[in-house]
Amino acid sequence: MIRVLIIDDSATMRAILMSRLSAERDISVIGTAANAAEGRELIKRFNPDVVTLDIEMPGMNGLDFLEKIMTLRPTPVIVVSGSTQEGNEITARALALGAVDCYAKSDRSGMLQLDDNGRLANLIREAAQVRFNNRWPVSPKVVAAAQRSANSPGETRLIAIGSSTGGVEALQVLLKDFPENCPPTVIVQHVNPRFAPAIARTLDLATAAKVQLAEPDMPLRDGNIYLAPGGDRHLTIGGSSAYYARLRTGDPIAGHVPSVDALFHSVAEVARARAVGVLLTGMGSDGARGLLAMAEAGAQTIAQDEATCTVFGMPRAAISLGAAAIVAPIERIAQHVLRQAA
Incomplete structure (x- = not known):
């Protein structure tokens, strides 16, 4: 069973993600959080296999929180992104910080899709196979x-x-x-x-x-x-x-x-x-x-x-x-x- 924690400031989006994942036999949503502070406590308490993270949140933004996760407690993270141009830029930065993959909340037109054909569940399964080894610091070693x-x-x-x-x-x-x-x-x-x-x-x-x-x-x-x-x-x-x-x-x-x-x-x-x-x-x-x-x-x-x-x-x-x-x-x-x- 893959244990997943959902972090998203939208109650509607948390419900949608939970609904999509709860239908899968091999995935269990162990908790949801509305912000980084709640997410941090739940990560400490439950040690999830995979985290889905909304990176456009109030308070501590998702990028800062992701950086802390990857530094202090490396965990496979799927970034949940909006459809805006700004959201795309932030998602690219999140992938550069170590997020495993990205999941779009909506299609190109900005409309929320009622059925994602199992895409999120498949991303979760792939992320659960990730094992973080030694994370090498980025340091200038130009030859x-x-x-x-x-x-x-x-x-x-x-x-x-x-x-x-x-x-x-x-x-x-x-x-x-x-x-x-x-x-x-x-x-x-x-x-x-x-x-x-x-x-x-x-x-x-x-x-x-x-x-x-x-x-x-x-x-x-x-x-x-x-x-x-x-x-x-x-x-x-x-x-x-x-x-x-x-x-x-x-x-x-x-x-x-x-x-x-x-x-x-x-x-x-x-x-x-x-x-x-x-x-x-x-x-x-x-x-x-x-x-x-x-x-x-x-x-x-x-x-x-x-x-x-x-x-x-x-x-x-x-x-x-x-x-x-x-x-x-x-x-x-x-x-x-x-x-x-x-």
Whole structure:
């Protein structure tokens, strides 16, 4: 039985969330709280498996409370977000602080949906599998030699990154060491497409390079990092010596659209040995076979280690296939990536 605590300042929303979860045989709502103070006491008393957290609350806001949770008592948190632009920005920051995933209260039009088709329950089940290991502090360890070499003459390099659960937080740690002139970098992060623009802006604040959403047939240039916009399109790479982004509709691959496997397979085909592939924290196996394809094409391949993963699913799958030449903690991966890209 998965024990869930609901924290939301709206009595109506608490009732709706409780109704949706109470219908599930494997989920038990052990309590509800109207604010951070009540939530803190209930977390101490019941030690829930998963917390749903409204981050737009009076008093101590949800972001400050989330930061305290992740610092003092790391617990899987599902952020419950409104439909406003401000809400999207706050949700992106919450994911960067360590929230496992986000759940939208309403659809794009702002209307509250009466039936979410079990989405919240599935997010709860995934979050319950998260085990927080050592949380590595974000500290500036820019490798000067690697940064200088990133702009050295030679064949154009391409960096491809895949991540899922816990990925926004991991990407912040990884990208903070990327220099302003980093090789073109493409990222597939599993996320609700509604939050992708805000996540791109959040990551842009964490790095000297420019982070933006990939657009169809967009040329990939040095100093730029391109995030898949999500939705019903896969992000792949085309070109030869000069690369460009391709956004194409397609069926799920490894259960996902966009898929890390789709990105990595395309990079293996067009960039081959001129690429570096990185697979970060995430549930499932998306990206494992694609990373193997990159390795077989001569690319350098890196996977995040178990100790620093929020969920050691995708990296574990890649390692078990022999796809990762390097396995490293998140705070060391930028160093490896930039050296391999030189």
